[in-house]
Amino acid sequence: MKISALVPAQALLSLANVSTINTTSGQLIGNEADGVRAFTGVRFAQPPVGELRWEPPVPYTSSDIVNATTPGPSCLQMFKYATAKHDMRLFNTPPPPGGENEDCLFLNVWAPTGGKKKKPVVVWIHGGSDAFGSATLAEYDGTSMAKNQDIIVVSMNYRTNVFGFPSAPDLAPDKNNLGQLDQELAFSWVQDNIEHFEGDKHKVTIMGQSAGARAVSDAVSRHTEANPPFRAAIMLSGAVTSTVPTLHFAAFNNFANASGCTQAPGAARLDCLRQIPAATIHNYTNGPLSGTFDPVVDNMTRYDDDLTRIRTNNTARVPILIGSLQDDGTVFTSGVKNLTTALPDLFGANAPSVATVRALYPGLNDSQVIAAAYRDKNFRCPAKLWSEAFVGSGIEYVYRYTYGASFADDAPYPNLGAWHTSELPELFGTYNASTATADEETLSNSFQTAFANFVKNPKVPPAANWPEYGSGTVAKIAYNGNVDLDNFIQPVASGTLDGPCAVWDKLLDFRP
Structure with missing residues (x-):
């Protein structure tokens, strides 16, 4: 009922x-x-x-x-x-029930x-x-x-x-x-x-x-x-790595001025801003x-x-379970083709040179290089750094993965691959049952079971063939069409994935 x-x-x-x-x-x-x-x-x-x-x-x-x-x-x-149009289509369609409200906790x-x-x-x-x-x-x-x-x-x-x-x-x-x-x-x-x-x-x-x-x-x-x-x-x-601890107040100050609260920063300005309707x-x-x-x-x-x-x-x-997707960068870089302008836009003034970045990804065109670079700097290499730091400090039961599955019924537009957030319907079992293939249903069960196994007991492997990262091994999930619980994990040496991190780590791990 x-x-x-x-x-x-x-x-x-x-x-x-x-x-x-x-x-x-x-x-x-x-x-x-x-x-x-x-x-x-x-x-x-x-x-x-x-x-x-x-x-x-x-x-x-x-x-x-x-x-x-x-x-x-x-x-x-x-x-x-x-x-907004792009982001709402990817991450807010359909919108959540219950509407929006400042009273939301x-x-x-x-x-x-x-x-x-x-x-x-x-x-x-x-x-x-x-x-x-x-x-x-x-x-x-x-x-x-x-x-x-x-x-x-x-x-x-x-x-x-x-x-x-x-x-x-x-x-x-x-x-x-x-x-x-x-x-x-x-x-x-x-x-x-x-x-x-x-x-x-x-x-x-x-x-x-x-x-x-x-x-x-x-x-x-x-x-x-x-x-x-x-x-x-x-x-x-x-995962958060090294962060520049500078406070940036411009956005809030501009918001206050636009709202008509022009007092100096402090209690009076906050009181004014608290009167502005949400x-x-x-x-x-x-x-x-x-x-x-x-x-x-x-x-x-x-x-x-x-x-x-x-x-x-x-x-x-x-214990931690940490990883990323094969194509985590595609939705953030769709339509971006100029590597020369993309590097400082995406990675800041300390971005490596165009030649350096191209050399990291041989055989890819510039659009593919941009997507791969975004994936590595923001998702794959942070997962590597956290895994290495945990293992290096003596913490056991570190499991790392990369997820490679993609399904046509789950893609908002073509050629995204295993795109950022695409694994979540499989994890939660909320994929579209009316359009899902048998492989998608099977993978959802396998993926959800592995993560639930970690929740139940994080001191045992989440799935067959999934070793701890202490051995320098990453679990490739659902690559090559493998979706069954007993074969959807393909263990590989981290070095086969992490080569570009030698460059990106300099932007992520910049303190001794």
């Missing part, structure tokens, strides 16, 4: 196919169907509006009966004006019935360039993973763009990465409540993709060996005058050199 969100919470208790759980967020009433209990739109923080705009999240507690059968709204989305839980009484838990952090994204996108539905793998899936919204990463001189540095603080509060909620869903708070894995993977790497870096709120981490296409701010950030709002180095939620922190044992020392 699908329960309407319009049904009052008290009335839900008398209906069939509902499940109730007592939590710090209230007595949750969710849907139960086909062996999975789903609780969506669970508030874990006070609404970050009014005086709480640009403040760290405040925990929400309640003893009320709560209708947790419909998704909460997503945080306000920002799509850069010049690329909700999470979702999918818990299987039966099976083990203390189930492993995976906490999902969505991507979106720290500008957009939502826990309620259809491809992140946790039903398949919960049902087929007997694990609990949790996903959360966190503030993005100017609301979550304002880079504001008006705020103390440790209050600028609000989206990271939202994630931490969600981790705490899981520790406080997951046992009510028959989950094991000592068996939590955090998992993210792209900006979500970078958030996972930040969480690993900022937590020490002593009692992190997770026992393992999964990073799909993303819709007005949303229109600005999605307009042609907006700058970019990114996480800053605050030495609390993000540090300037995660690699050194790993090497000196100043991070959570947990």
Whole structure:
């Protein structure tokens, strides 16, 4: 039975196919169907509006009966004006249910019935360039993973763009990465409540993709060996390496001036900006005058050199599963053909020369070189550096992969290959069943099972033929059409993939 969100919470208790759980967020009433209990739109923080705009999240507690059968709204989305049509087609079609709202700090839980009484838990952090994204996108539905793998899936919204990463001189540095603080509060909620869903708070894995993977790497870096709120981490296409710790305030200052708040940076200007309607701010950030709002180095939620922190044992020392896609760069470089102008545009003033980069990728035309270079610098080489740093510091159970599958029904336009985010419907089991081939269905089961195996026990290989990275081995996933659980892993020496990293590492790992 699908329960309407319009049904009052008290009335839900008398209906069939509902499940109730007592939590710090209230007595949750969710849907139960086909062996999975789903609780969506669970508030874990006070609404970050009014005086709480640009403040760290405040925990929400309640003893009320709560209708947790419909998704909460997503945080306000920002799509850069010049690329909005392209990005929305790739990453926001269809848009998440529940609409958008500044009041957006909700999470979702999918818990299987039966099976083990203390189930492993995976906490999902969505991507979106720290500008957009939502826990309620259809491809992140946790039903398949919960049902087929007997694990609990949790996903959360966190503030993005100017609301979550304002880079504001008006705020103390440790209050600028609000989206990271939202994630931490969600981790705490899981520790406080997951046992009510028959989950094991000592068996939590955090998992993210792209900006979500970078958030996972930040969480690993900022937590020490002593009692992190997770026992393992999964990073799909993303990890923070060395970062220039310069604060950039221009985007926020320009936003304040455009909003008519022309006071000097400080409390008075923040008070003025807190009076601006969220819709007005949303229109600005999605307009042609907006700058970019990114996480800053605050030495609390993000540090300037995660690699050194790993090497000196100043991070959570947990098993990791980390990797990238064969064609992670294609969607970011589509239509870019001029290598001479692309290099400084994509990689900054310290980009290597055209001749150097061409030599890294023999046999490819310039468009293909640009895509491969973007993949390596942003995704493949960071995965290598993290794997090497973890193994070099004595941490066991490091597993690295590269994913090579592509399916025609999953591509928004041709020639993208295994493009950035294309593995997520296979991981979550949310691919289009009406158009999927038998191979896609099989791979989804194999891929999901391997990652769930890591969640269940990160100290054993996730799949057959998948050795630890300590041997310098990378698992090629679903290359050459292999999709079955017993053959979809092809182990290869990391050197067969990482040759170009000798150049890109100089931009990524620039501290001793």
